Amino acid sequence: MTPGVGQEVEEAGALLVRIARGEIRALEFFYDAYHARVYSFALKRLSNTADATEILNEVMHEVWRSASRFEGRSRPLTWVLGIAHHKVIDRLRQRGRTAHDELDLDHVADESPGMAEAMTGAQDADRVRRCVERLPDIQRLMIHLAFFDDLSYPEISEIASVPVGTVKTRVFHAKQALKRCLGSLMSGE
Amino acid sequence: MKIEPEHPEELLPWYANDTLTGEEMQKVEDHLRNCGQCRQELAWLQQLRQQVKGLQPLESPGELVRAKLLREVRSQPRRQRVQWWQAALAASLAVIVIQGAVIFRLSGPGNMQVAAAPIGSLPGQEALVRIRFKPTATETQIRQALRVINGAVVDGPGDSGVYYVRLEGLDTTQPFEIQDAVQRLKTASPVVLDVGTELLS
Numbered sequence: 001m002t003p004g005v006g007q008e009v010e011e012a013g014a015l016l017v018r019i020a021r022g023e024i025r026a027l028e029f030f031y032d033a034y035h036a037r038v039y040s041f042a043l044k045r046l047s048n049t050a051d052a053t054e055i056l057n058e059v060m061h062e063v064w065r066s067a068s069r070f071e072g073r074s075r076p077l078t079w080v081l082g083i084a085h086h087k088v089i090d091r092l093r094q095r096g097r098t099a100h101d102e103l104d105l106d107h108v109a110d111e112s113p114g115m116a117e118a119m120t121g122a123q124d125a126d127r128v129r130r131c132v133e134r135l136p137d138i139q140r141l142m143i144h145l146a147f148f149d150d151l152s153y154p155e156i157s158e159i160a161s162v163p164v165g166t167v168k169t170r171v172f173h174a175k176q177a178l179k180r181c182l183g184s185l186m187s188g189e
Numbered sequence: 190m191k192i193e194p195e196h197p198e199e200l201l202p203w204y205a206n207d208t209l210t211g212e213e214m215q216k217v218e219d220h221l222r223n224c225g226q227c228r229q230e231l232a233w234l235q236q237l238r239q240q241v242k243g244l245q246p247l248e249s250p251g252e253l254v255r256a257k258l259l260r261e262v263r264s265q266p267r268r269q270r271v272q273w274w275q276a277a278l279a280a281s282l283a284v285i286v287i288q289g290a291v292i293f294r295l296s297g298p299g300n301m302q303v304a305a306a307p308i309g310s311l312p313g314q315e316a317l318v319r320i321r322f323k324p325t326a327t328e329t330q331i332r333q334a335l336r337v338i339n340g341a342v343v344d345g346p347g348d349s350g351v352y353y354v355r356l357e358g359l360d361t362t363q364p365f366e367i368q369d370a371v372q373r374l375k376t377a378s379p380v381v382l383d384v385g386t387e388l389l390s
Contacts, residue, residue: 022343022353023343023344024259024263024344025341025343027258027259027262028255031255031258032251032255035249035251035255036249036251039249039250039251039254040249049250053250053253053254056249057254057257060258061258061261064258064262115230115233118233119229119233122236122237122240123236125243128241129240129244132241143241144241146203146206147202147205147206147237147238148241148242148244150207150208151206152203152206152208152209153203153208155208169199171199172198172199175234175237178237179233
């Protein structure tokens with residue numbers, strides 16, 4: 001049986017306390033529990049496995065250094081993905097891209113996609129994958145956090161350091177883009 | 190003219206991933222009862238969520254990064270995580286101890302010897318044993334030595350070759366228990382160069 005969210009939070013919180021005391025063994029357990037989600041998070045934003053690998057390493061070093069700053073006000077997953085988010089932003093800046101490049105995507109006008117085609121398209125895993133991959137980085141990340149990690153919008157807001165309204169808007173536009181993409185794949189056949 | 194209720198479209202993804210609570214959840218459920226369009230939208234979101242969850246998990250370079258991380262962390266000097274108030278408290282206690290010693294010396298018998306008390310941890314502190322092994326010590330010998338004191342390595346060896354070891358199942362607030370473990374280690378293991386204790390706050 002998979003542990004519930006409450007148990008996961010309690011265990012990870014206890015690990016962070018031990019990490020703050022300098023226990024390397026606790027860092028190992030924490031790494032094992034969260035490395036896949038941190039890596040996946042970074043890869044969704046950066047679309048580059050080498051960069052995502054470096055981010056994973058940097059995030060875990062930050063956990064080692066800063067575990068004592070975890071105050072238990074959020075879930076450990078939210079906290080660690082928040083660290084990852086800031087590392088990713090730094091990396092994007094190094095690449096000459098900024099978060100502002102992506103903000104404009106929130107204001108793109110949406111055409112009304114055909115719901116019937118979108119419904120049929122969503123039943124096919126391969127089409128969904130192709131459409132998710134075509135999303136802009138920030139929208140792909142939002143879909144990932146909402147539907148892969150099942151995070152609430154306040155949690156995503158905390159991770160991405162944006163207002164909750166922005167999270168809702170980005171997911172809304174990602175959803176519309178997916179509908180359009182699935183619809184066009186269906187009508188193109 | 191009948192006014193159409195506003196569709197809670199921005200909330201539906203969070204209803205689909207089951208993270209809405211309270212009034213927002215109630216608002217969506219009330220709306221869904223009377224809105225076929227939103228029920229259809231919800232069905233699509235649930236389908237999408239299932240597909241996203243089923244996407245091939247991204248292969249994390251787990252073991253490689255893990256090994257690198259641990260190697261780097263172990264090679265860093267051990268951190269003393271002492272808060273400012275703990276440092277201030279320690280300084281205050283040190284002053285009191287020194288003053289006490291001076292007063293005792295001034296007022297007590299001139300030739301009295303005061304034995305140095307062995308280290309013991311206070312509540313909130315952890316007493317660790319600091320061990321340096323001979324460079325020629327094998328892993329088996331180190332493991333044997335640790336078994337003598339039922340010790341678990343919590344850090345090291347850094348550049349200086351020092352291991353920090355926790356004494357499992359021992360009440361480290363009892364100074365003589367630590368002293369006894371250190372003595373046993375010195376006696377039993379031929380590969381121990383030196384042993385000390387350290388308080389970690």
